Every structure is written in structure tokens, then in C-alpha cells.
Amino acid sequence: MAIKHGAILGRSDIYNVDPKQIKVQDGWNPRTDFSDEEELMKSIIENGVTKVLEVRKIGEDIVLVAGERRLRATLRAIKEGYNIVSIPCKFTRKDISDSEAFILTMIENEGKRLNPIEEAEGFQRLRNWGFPVSAIAKRFGKNPVSIYRRLLLIDASEELKQEIKEKKINITEAEKIIKESSGSIDVQNKKTKAVRKSMRMPDIKNLLKEKEAKKDSLFESQEERAFNDGAIWALKKVMGD
Secondary structure (H helix, E strand, O other), X not given: OOEEOHHHHOOOOXXXXXXXXXXXXXXXXXXXXXXXXHHHHHHHHHHOOOOOEEEEEEOOEEEEEEOHHHHHHHHHHHHOOOOOOOEEEEEOOOOOOHHHHHHHHHHHHHHOOOOHHHHHHHHHHHHHOOOOHHHHHHHHOOOHHHHHHHHHHHHOOHHHHHHHHOOOOOHHHHHHHHHHHOOXXXXXXXXXXXXXXXXXXXXXHHHHHHHHHOOOOOXXXXXXXXXXXXXXXXXXXXXXX
């Protein structure tokens, strides 16, 4: 049972909810990497949950919309013996659709960025719900070109997806591999191994220097500029910046 607790939290629409009563739908959250759970648990033990979770009622159930990292860390703290009896939650409006609730989940994940594959799969789910790329771009404040580029990663082989998640290959090279493979997983895997083997740190640094030099140049199209900016971001990630 949710207990209203707006006075303490300074909000009349916030409720304290027993974290063990909050249900998480399998496969709902596009995030699959929860590697920082222990660090977050320690923060919650020390400071409590400082950011409200988003939940909704489905029948008699209280179902999580946004805040799975906080919920997982809280439940882990309880399992380790800490006495946490409630967690602050805001209930979404009753008529919210699954797609609108999922957008809230995606936006919430901006706090700790999704990796490119998680982001791509999230955008693809919205496409499956009938959202055009232009609408997705508008909802997330992004350029449509960047959405198209993310969606390209859906066609990556599992091996290539893992390389991207582990930042062993940059996004620009991954996109190139996918485009050149014509849908063949075997071709993708061979090209992934070749690129991974050949892209040594000096090469990456030189490529980054080249892309940075072009940053203020005139581009023939908005897509080319977005691609160059994306390449700079990806290369910096590979270098650990």
C-alpha cells in the first residue's frame, strides 16, 4: 500500500512505497548494464534515495516506469540487512500509454547514458510502436540523423554489438562495417576482427586529430557534419576521454 508522504518530501504528489512491492516488467528497461549498482547502493545507504522513482498502477500492481538502478540498489541494500522500508515514488497519470511510459524510461536513463546498443534498441521499440524518426528526434532533443545512425546498429551482429558495448570498436567503424556487410553476419564478424586488430592507439589518435581539424569546416550536408561530430565523440570514448 502506498502511503502519502508529501509533507516531508515537500511535494503533495509524492508517495512513499515499500520497494519490495514495486514490480519490474521483464525487458521493459532498455538498459542492461547495471555495473555501478554497488556504488549506488552505498550512496543510498549513506544518503537515502534522493531522486524520486516514476511508477504506475496496472490493475492492483505498482509497476516501475523509471528508476530501476535506484530500485535495484535499494533492494540489494535491504538484502544485505539495511532497514529501508520505503522509497519515494511519483505515480504517472492513469491513462498513460505504454509508449509514453517507455519514453519516460528512456529520458530517465539520460542521467546515466545508455550505451549505443541500448539506445538503438530503445529507439527501435518506439519505431515498432509507430513513432517516425522525426518524432523520436523531437522527443529526445536530437537531430534525426543521429537517430538514424543509432538505428543502424540494430543490424549489427551480436559480436559487433558486444565490441561496441565494451568500447573496443568505435561507432564510426561499426557503422561502416554494417553498411559494407549487406546484412551478412559472417562478413560483419570478419570485418570487426580486422578493424579491432588494426585500430591501434596511434591510429585512433591520428584519426581523431583529422576529425577535430574538420570540425569547423563547411560540410556539404547536415548528415556529413553529424557523422564527423559522431566520429569525434566515438574516438574519444575509445581513448577513454
